[in-house]
Amino acid sequence: MDLIICNTPFQAIQIENLIKKEIIKEFELFFFCYEETEQMLFYYNKLRSYSKCSKFYVCNKRFPLYFFDIKYIFGNKKYGNIYTASVECIYTHLILSYSSFGKLFTFDDGSANFINTSFYYVNKRSKFASIIYRVFGCKYDLFKTKGLINKHYTIYPNFENISNNIEVVDFCFSYHQIKKGDKESVDVLLGTVYKEITKQSDDLIKKIGNFFEDENFYYIPHPRDTEKYFKNGILIDGVEIAEIKILKLLEVYKKINVYGFNSTAQVNLSNLENVSNFCFKSELIERDFDVKYNYKDVEI
Structure with missing residues (x-):
């Protein structure tokens, strides 16, 4: 049986896409997150319905207790293939260390996959931590994990990725029927933290x-910052990711202007002809990811 490691709702969407394309078949699911939320449970349960068995794990224990947890769950386990997006994560590294497996397959985790200054390209683990982790049985780090990748499934054919051995797959939104609405246009703000x-x-x-x-x-708030900041912003709440919420708006409006901060959701929607992307620029904004796609800058 294969093992699927999932960490975010967007990863869950990617995994479901690979399942529907029959790339992933019989599998065991390990879904880990840093906070148990309604959204996380929603996407866990979606994947759980496809799996043979599953585990939902909240990462709320200090070092080295979570090492013992992962070793208890995965020690002496054998898998055909392992699928993950989180190649930089200690939980992935521990699973690879404590289990045995045939091949490692990866898939996209958003814009971090093609921003060469992101955590998928820069090893942030200190030398001291690396030594301590090895003492506790962790054999992998970011670069060793990336070196194992047999194939990377990507929805971003026009960007370089964490592996040169890629296979392009149609984005899962292609199976979501989009019926263009009758109203002319509307503005949507994607929140951030x-x-x-x-x-x-x-x-x-x-x-x-x-x-x-x-x-x-x-207004679609960020999952980790759900406060309603704007009195004239109509809040779109709920557990689905922002892309799905915007696709549903397209059933009402002919055109949608999406404003945000150069997020993964904007990249994912950039190929839709009836969606226009605008990215805020300001001297107050300290993070600036130079992702090249079809958007316009808006100075505020």
Whole structure:
């Protein structure tokens, strides 16, 4: 049996896509996350329905207790293939270390796959941590894991990726029927974790609010920052990822203007002719990922 390692809702969408294409067949599921949320449980249960057996693991234990957990779960386990997106993660490295397997296959985890300064390209583990981890039986790190990749399944054919051995697959949104709506157009703001991109989050939020002024728009908050910041923002809540929510809006509107911060969701929607992407630029924003796709800069 194969093993599927999943860490995020977007990864779950990718895995479901590979299952529907019959690339992944019989498998055991290990779904780990750093906080148990309604959204995480929703996507875990979707994948769980396809699996032979499954485990939902919340990463809330300190070192080295989680080492013992992973060894208890995966020690002496044997798998045909292992599928994962999280090649940089200690939990993936421990699973590879404690189990035996045939081949390693990977798939996309969003824009981090093709931004060469992301955690998929820069090893952030210190030498001291590497030594301690090896003492506890961890044989893998970012680069050794990437070197094992037999094939990488990607939805981003126009970008370089973490492996040269790629197979392009149609994005899962192709099976979602899009019926163009009758209303003309609408603006959608994709939220972020503002404190992670600026030290002046209140000022940035105020600038964004001023940009939209009194015009109503839809607001899709980041899963880790669900506060409603904008009085004229119509909140789209729920467990589905932002891409699915926007596709549902296309059943109402002929055109959607998506504003955000150069997120994975914007990249994923960039090929839809009735979606226009706009990325905010500001001296307040400290994170600047130079991802080349079809979008326009908006200075605020």
